[in-house]
Amino acid sequence: MNVLFAYFKLLDDWVDNASRTARIASLLAQRSYRTASEQFPRQAHIIEQGVAALADIEQTALRTHASSAQSNALLQAGDKAAATFGAVLGEIFAPYPDRWQDLLREFGFWLGKFIYLMDAALDVEQDCANATFNVFRDTSLTSIEMRSILSTCMRYACEAFEKLPLVQDCTLMRSILYEGVWAQFNAKYEVAQQQTLGEQSE
Numbered sequence: 001m002n003v004l005f006a007y008f009k010l011l012d013d014w015v016d017n018a019s020r021t022a023r024i025a026s027l028l029a030q031r032s033y034r035t036a037s038e039q040f041p042r043q044a045h046i047i048e049q050g051v052a053a054l055a056d057i058e059q060t061a062l063r064t065h066a067s068s069a070q071s072n073a074l075l076q077a078g079d080k081a082a083a084t085f086g087a088v089l090g091e092i093f094a095p096y097p098d099r100w101q102d103l104l105r106e107f108g109f110w111l112g113k114f115i116y117l118m119d120a121a122l123d124v125e126q127d128c129a130n131a132t133f134n135v136f137r138d139t140s141l142t143s144i145e146m147r148s149i150l151s152t153c154m155r156y157a158c159e160a161f162e163k164l165p166l167v168q169d170c171t172l173m174r175s176i177l178y179e180g181v182w183a184q185f186n187a188k189y190e191v192a193q194q195q196t197l198g199e200q201s202e
Contacts, residue, residue, distance in 0.1 A: 043091050050088035057081045058133035078120065078135020082153075086112030103160050110157035114150060114181070121146050122184055143189035154181065 037044030061077030086109040093108030094101040120127070120135045121143075127134035136146060158177055166173065 040095055043095060046091045047088055050084055053084050054081055057084060062131075062133050074133075074135055074137055075139065077133075078117070081133075081135070082113040082116040083109075085116040086110060088112065089115070100164060103163050107157055107160035107164070110153050110160065114153035114157060117146075117150055117153065118181070118185060121150065122188060147185065147189070150185070 057077055057080055061074055061081075064073050064077075089112030090105040090108035093111075094105040117135065124134050124136045128137050141149075154177070161173070161177060
């Protein structure tokens with residue numbers, strides 16, 4: 001399943017950013033992907049559908065935005081794209097039809113939405129400069145508002161995580177989910193968040 005997810009992420013990077021590195025890496029990973037897809041054909045099919053759906057959502061949103069310049073359209077498309085990414089990750093997290101598949105799928109879905117939106121928050125300036133799709137592009141959202149959106153996704157992901165019967169490396173995983181996932185966001189937006197909070201308290 002790690003191979004399937006890695007291949008999915010490489011294809012998404014290639015489609016999203018025209019990343020030459022991601023394209024080369026995806027080509028190199030094709031043989032491993034074919035082997036993994038034979039073992040998990042349902043997940044492989046969902047990944048392929050997900051990559052195509054993401055590309056369609058993002059390209060359609062860019063065309064709509066270019067003609068209307070409405071940031072709400074980007075936010076709506078971004079939520080749909082994040083849900084698509086989350087649905088794919090949810091299926092990757094639930095490869096077997098067992099008693100935990102629904103919780104694993106829920107955990108993967110919300111974690112996937114978080115990953116997609118976090119990636120957008122971290123790359124917003126670069127995506128604006130390259131005229132590529134970004135849910136937060138041309139919006140007036142502050143870093144605190146973006147964090148609120150991200151926190152909602154992570155809260156639901158953590159709620160599902162805590163219901164799973166995990167023992168091994170559980171402390172490490174909690175550390176990542178509750179703190180580690182915010183490291184890059186905090187590093188990027190900490191000054192802006194402090195300034196906004198200071199202005200609100202005055």
